[in-house]
Amino acid sequence: xxxxxxxxxxxxxxxxxxxxxxxxxxxxxxxxxxxxxxxxxxxxxxxxxxxxxxxxxxxxxxxxxxxxxxxxxxxxxxxxxxxxxxxxxxxxxxxxxxxxxxxxxxxxxxxxxxxxxxxxxxxxxxxxxxxxxxxxxxxxxxxxxxxxxxxxxxxxxxxxxxxxxxxxxxxxxxxxxxxxxxxxxxxxxxxxxxxxxxxxxxxxxxxxxxxxxxxxxxxxxxxxxxxxxxxxxxxxxxxxxxxxxxxxxxxxxxxxxxxxxxxxxxxxxxxxxxxxxxxxxxxxxxxxxxxxxxxxxxxxxxxxxxxxxxxxxxxxxxxxxxxxxxxxxxxxxxxxxxxxxxxxxxxxxxxxx
Numbered sequence: 284x285x286x287x288x289x290x291x292x293x294x295x296x297x298x299x300x301x302x303x304x305x306x307x308x309x310x311x312x313x314x315x316x317x318x319x320x321x322x323x324x325x326x327x328x329x330x331x332x333x334x335x336x337x338x339x340x341x342x343x344x345x346x347x348x349x350x351x352x353x354x355x356x357x358x359x360x361x362x363x364x365x366x367x368x369x370x371x372x373x374x375x376x377x378x379x380x381x382x383x384x385x386x387x388x389x390x391x392x393x394x395x396x397x398x399x400x401x402x403x404x405x406x407x408x409x410x411x412x413x414x415x416x417x418x419x420x421x422x423x424x425x426x427x428x429x430x431x432x433x434x435x436x437x438x439x440x441x442x443x444x445x446x447x448x449x450x451x452x453x454x455x456x457x458x459x460x461x462x463x464x465x466x467x468x469x470x471x472x473x474x475x476x477x478x479x480x481x482x483x484x485x486x487x488x489x490x491x492x493x494x495x496x497x498x499x500x501x502x503x504x505x506x507x508x509x510x511x512x513x514x515x516x517x518x519x520x521x522x523x524x525x526x527x528x529x530x531x532x533x534x535x536x537x538x539x540x541x542x543x544x545x546x547x548x549x550x551x552x553x554x555x556x557x558x559x560x561x562x563x564x565x566x567x568x569x570x571x572x573x574x575x576x577x578x579x580x581x582x583x584x585x586x587x588x589x590x591x592x593x594x595x596x597x598x599x600x601x602x603x604x605x606x607x608x609x610x611x612x613x614x615x616x617x618x619x620x621x622x623x624x625x626x627x628x629x630x631x632x633x634x635x636x
Contacts, residue, residue, distance in 0.1 A: 284302070285299075285302045285303070285307065285308075285314065285318075286314075288302060289314075289317065289318065289321075291330070292329065292330045292331060293328060293329055293330070294321070294328040294329075294330070296328060299318070299321070299328075299575075300575045300576075300577075301575075303318055303322065303571050303572075303574070303575040304571065304572045304575040304576070305571075305572075306568055306571050306572070306619075307571050309564065309567075312473075312476035312477055312478075313476075313477040313478070313479050313482070315473055315476075315567065315571070316473055316474050316476065316477035316479075316482060317477070319470065319473055319474075319493065319570075319574060320489065320493060322574040322575060323470075323492075323493035323496045323497055323574065324493075324496045325337070325340060325489060325492045325493050325496065337485070337489070340488065340489070340492040341485050341488040341489070343492075344449075344487070344488035344491050344492065345488070347449050347452075347453060347491075348445075348449065351448065351449050351452040351453070352445060352448070352449065380452075383448060383451050383452070383458065383459060384444070384448055386459060387444050387447045387448055387451070387459055387464070388444050390461055390464045391440050391443055391444045391447070391464055392440070393464075394440070394443070394464045394465065394468055395468060395563070398563065400439060400472060400475070401438070401439050401440045401443070401468075402438050402439070402440060403438060403439055404436045404437070404438060404439075405436075405437045405438060405439050405441065405442045405486075405487075406475075406483055406484060406486055439471065439475070442471075442486075442487050443464065443467055443468070443471055445487070446467060446471075446487060446490060446491045446494065447459055447463060447464060447467060449491065450463070450491070450494065450495060450498070453495075454495075454498070454502075456506065457498065457502050457505055457506060460505040460506075462505070462554050462555050463498070463505070465555045465558040465559060466494065466497065466498070466501075466555065466556065466558065467490065467494045468558060469558060469563065469566050469567060469570055470490050470493050470494055470497070471486070471490045471494075472563060472567075473567060474486050474489055474490050474493075500579060501554075501579065501580075503515055503516075504516040504519065504553055504554055505554065516546075516550065516553065516554070519553060519580060520544070520545040520546050520549060520550070520553070521545075522584070523545050523549060523584050523587060523588075524545050526584055526588060526632065527588060527591060529632070529635065530588060530628065530631060530632055530635065531588075531591065531592065531595070533595075533599060534591055534592075534595055534598055534599065537598055537599055537606070538598075538606070541602065541603045541606055542603070543603065543606055543607065543610075547607065547610075548607065548610035548611055549587055552583065552586075552587055553580070553583060553587075556569075556570065556573060556579075556583070557569055557586075557613075560613040561613070561618060565618040568618050568619070568622075569586075569618050569621070569622065572622050572625075573586075582625060582629075585625035585626070585628045585629045585632075586621060586622070586624075586625040588625070588628045589621055589624030589625045589627070589628050590610070590613070590616070590621065590624075591610075592624060592628065593616065593620075593621075593624060594609045594610065597609045598610075
């Protein structure tokens, strides 16, 4: 079983992936936290290297925080003028940082607003009252409230904003794109459930490292300049379309006839990995399978084709608006059934090939 596999000094990669694909137990939160760290390359397969892995990544994050956060709104170059927006101007950097931080803050305010978790206090030993939490939630949710308004404590949303800001500064080729907040949320939430004293105090650093590693795999779909490259979103949509044509020509033809392009419904799925379509427990389960795959986009294709297969009758029997309504609403779709459907699609494709 999974406990036996991860208890080994040298974890068997194949065994681990197969077991994780089938889903991790929700009643052992620290287990998913541990295994996601492995799948997202924060921990190696060698248990004896874990302490070194974590010490190194946490130290790096501490350095990033000092570099990008501690100096974010402070500098002393008297020769600079606020209106001197030359390339190397410290004022230009300052205003760019403000814009980036505000952009992230705006999206964080919209991240799963139905979950009180994101407005709750970040890991802290302080006693926080319900009144303080309500006040902080109001500030966080309010579009017209500046992020610089003082709150009584730092919330999970505040920490996520900091993580995304540091990522954007560290990776200017990507910066920050709307939707990255949704990808960070499951990782941050998953790690927050782990009360292990060796992990919980470092939730922020570990969540950053795993998010950064995930983005290293999926970032090309967020970079507009790469849209038409092999790893860009347009190429991935084209491949999905060709797979549909190969496995179900009738549905493919129906979408063509109704002028429904893959981007109309699959773009969100490809960039957000269904984080806006399911509740958090289902997302965690779905991500077990996605993260355990060698090619996360390959199984995304299988999942999307499974959705089209599930809704086949409705698609073939509807016109444009009806088809779009079916494809934009996954309410009632069971995640376990969806995963099994993705496996069946892959098996059917392999048989046809």
